[in-house]
Amino acid sequence: MSTPHPPQVEAADAMAPGDRTPGRARPRRSGTSPARDFGPGFLVKLALMALINALGVWIVLAAWNVGSYGILAGMVVILLAVNIVYFSRRTLPMKYILPGLIFLFAFQIFVVVYTVFVAFTNYGDGHNSTKQDAVEFLLIDNERRVEGSDAYQVSVVEQDGGALGLAVVTGSGDVRVGTAEEPLRTVEDGTASDGRVTEVPGFTILERGAILERADEVTELRVPLSEDPEEGSLRTQDARNAYVFRSALEYDESEGVMRSLVDGTVYSPSEDGFFVSPDGEQLSVGWRVVVGAENFVTAFSDQRYAEPFVKILLWTFAFAFLSVVTTFLLGLFFAITFNDPRLRGRKIYRTLLILPYAMPGFLAALLWAGLLNRRFGFVNAVLLNGAEIPWLTDPTLAKLSIIGVNLWLGFPYMFLICTGALQAIPEDLTEAAKIDGAGRIRMWRSITLPLLLVSTGPLLISSFAFNFNNFTLVYMLTQGGPRFTDTSAPLGHTDILITMIYSVSGLDGSAPRDYGLASALSIVVFIIVATISALAFRRTRQLEEIN
C-alpha cells in the first residue's frame, strides 16, 4: 500500500491544473510563494478567482431578480469567504479546506438543518409555498367570467421564445399584447385592421392551423390585465373572442382575510395555514406554517401511521441486525476456511467469492427480484420445479428473502475484512498459547475471536448503520410490499424506515406529498443512526489520532 505506482502518479499529476490553488510552478527562491509573486501559478489563480467571482456575482443578481433572499445571502457569504481565504496570507489551511467545505455546508449541513425546520411545518401538498403565493393562486384559480363584460376580438400570437400570447385592439385603437408571464401592455408600432391585430413586433400571429394544433394551450392561456391579480385576466375559448375574467375572491390586505365577492363570506386564516369560513368551509390551497411537534405526534399516534411505524421500526432493527449477523458468520466461515496457507488455489476462490461485492447493489437486487419471481423466476420455475412459492409477496417469506439476498450481497465484504483481521493476528500469540498447552478450541475462544472482534467491531457497527438505511435493496426487491392491509398509508411489511420516508414524502407519486411528516421521520432516523454511530465512535481510536 505504501509504494506508489507510476500510472497513478501520472493520474494525480493530471489533476493538477483543475484545482484552484496555484499548482504546477517551478521551484523558486526561498521565501517566496506563488501567492505572493507574479509567477504562472499566480496568474492561474487570478483567472480562476475572476471566474468564480463573476459567477458568484451573477448568481447574486439572479437571486435578487427572483427575490430569493436566502440564496442571495448564502452566495454573498460564500463569495466573501472565497475572496478572503484566497487573497490573505494568514488563511493557509483554509485554502485547502474551503472548496470541500462549501459543498459540505450547502448540500449536507444546510439540508440537515433544513430537514429539522421542515419537520416542524406542514410543508406538502396544499401547503407548498408562502401565504402570498397561496393568495395569488387562489385569486387566479377562482376567476370567473365577468357577467356582461364586452367581448374582445383577439389574435393568438406567439412570442419569439415560443410562449403564446394574446393581442387586442382597444377602443382608442391602441394595440395591446401580453402573455401568461407579462401582463397586457401597449405596443407603439403594431398594426390592426377591422378591429383585429394584424402585426405586432416581436410576435408572430398564429394561423388557424397552428392554433388548432395547440388548442389546449390556447384555451388554458391566461393573460393578466395588469400586475395586480385582482384586475383579472383575458381568456379565450375559441381563439377569436376573449372575455375578462375576474376573481370571485378578494384579498383584504389590511385584515389578511379572503372575501367572496359573490356572497360576501369572509375566509380568515386558520392556524394550520388555510383560509376558513365561519362555517368551516376551507379554500383549496393553503400555505405552510409552523405546526410545532404535530408531525411527530402524527408519526407516533395517528392511527394511519402509528401501528405501521412501530412495526416498521422493529423490522428495520431486525433487518439490520440479522443482515450483519448472517453476513458476518458466513464471511467469517469462508475466511477461516481459506486461511490455511497450505490450501492450493486460495486466490482463485477468494476472487470468485467476492464477485457479488463488485456487483452494483441495485443490479443485484433487481436481478434477485427476477430470480425470485413467483411464476416465472428461476428459483421457482427451475430449481423448485414449478412450485409457486410467493417469495416476495408473502409477508414472512418476503422478509426472509430480503435477508437472504442481502446475505448474498454482503458476505464478501465480511469475508474480506475477516480475512484481513485473521491475518493481522500476530503469530507469536498463537505460538505462545500453543506452548502453554492450549488446545485448538481454547486458542480460538481466548485469542482469535476476541482479537477478531476488536478489529472488526467498528466495521460491524458501520455495517449495521448502512443496512439500517439500505434503501436500494428493499425498494428494488419488494418496494416495501406486501402492503399492510390495516392502514390507508402506502406502507408494507418489508418497508424499512428510509423507504417509509420515501413513501410518506409522496415523491414517488403514490401518496399526497407530505414533506413535513417525511422530515420528522428523517429526524427520528437521524437520532437512531447517531446513537449507533456514537457507540462506534467511542470504540474506535480515531479520536485519539486527532492529537
Next chain:
Amino acid sequence: MATQTSTVTTGRGTPTGGTTTAKPARMKPGRYLSELGWRHVVGVIGVVYAAFPLVYVFSAALSDQGTLTGSNEMFGTLSTANFEALNDTRFWTWVYNTLLIATITAIGTVLMGAAAAYAFSRFRFTGRRVGLTALLIIQMFPQMLAFVAIFLLLIALGPVVPALGLNSKLAVICVYLGGALGVNTFLMYGFFNTVPRELDEAAKIDGASHAQIYWTIILRLVAPILAVVALLSFISTFGEFIIARVLLQSESNWTLAVGLYGWVSDLLEAQWGLFAAGAVISAVPVLLLFLFLQRYIVGGLTAGSVKG
C-alpha cells in the same frame, strides 16, 4: 466434485504462506480430507453460490427471448438480440449520464478530500481539532436521509440558477460532492499521516512552497489512497438510487440505476432480456475495475478502522 478437487490440489503452484508443512500429496487421504479437502468442498459450493446469479444474468442476456420465462433455460440459445435491442432505448444515454456523473464526482471527491486531508495532516491551526471532530460527527449522518430537504433546496435554487435546479445533472453532482468531505477525509487523513513529515521539511528548506509540496510530493506518495477513494466514490455514485431518482425527472437525464429500475419495476416479465443485457454491460466495467484494484480496495476498507 471429487475429481475437480484433486486436480486443483495436485496442480502446480507454490505454497503461499510462510510456514513449511508436509506436501499435500504425502498426506494420508483421511487426514487430507479433514485438513484440506473439506475446504475445497466448501470453496466450490461457495463459488457456485456467489457466481450463479452472475452466470444466470449472462445467460439471460444472451438468450434470444426477452422474457423472464425464456431466460430459465440456461444458455439454451446464444444471440445478441437483447444487446441490439438496447440501441432502440435510451440505455446508452443513461450509460453516458452515469459515467459522466460518477467520474466528475470521483475526481471532485478526490481533489477536495485530499486537499482537506493535507491541511489537517500538515498544518497546525486553531480549530483543527474541532474541525476534525466535526467531520467525524458529520460522517455519521447519511446525506441521503435528507433527500426531502435536498429536493426542496433544488426547487428553491431552480429559478435562480437553472443549472442547479431539479432535473439537472450538475445539481446532482453538486449534491454528491456535498458528501465528499465528510465521508473520505478521515480515510485520507490517516494515510497522509503515514507520509513522513521530514520529506516536507526537506522540500521546504530547498525552497518549495506549500502548494509545490502538496502537488509534487505528497500527492504522489498518497496515490494509492487517492485511487481507493476515487474508486469507492465512483462505485457508490454508480449505484446511488434515491437522490438520482428524486432529482432527475426526465428520462433523458436518468442514470442507469433509475432507468434499469424503471424497466424492471412495471414490466418485469416482458423487459427481462433488455434488463439482463443492460445489467451485463453496466456491471462488467465495475467488476473489472474492482478485480484489478482489489488489493487497494481491501487495503482502503480496512485502513479506516482496522489497525494492526
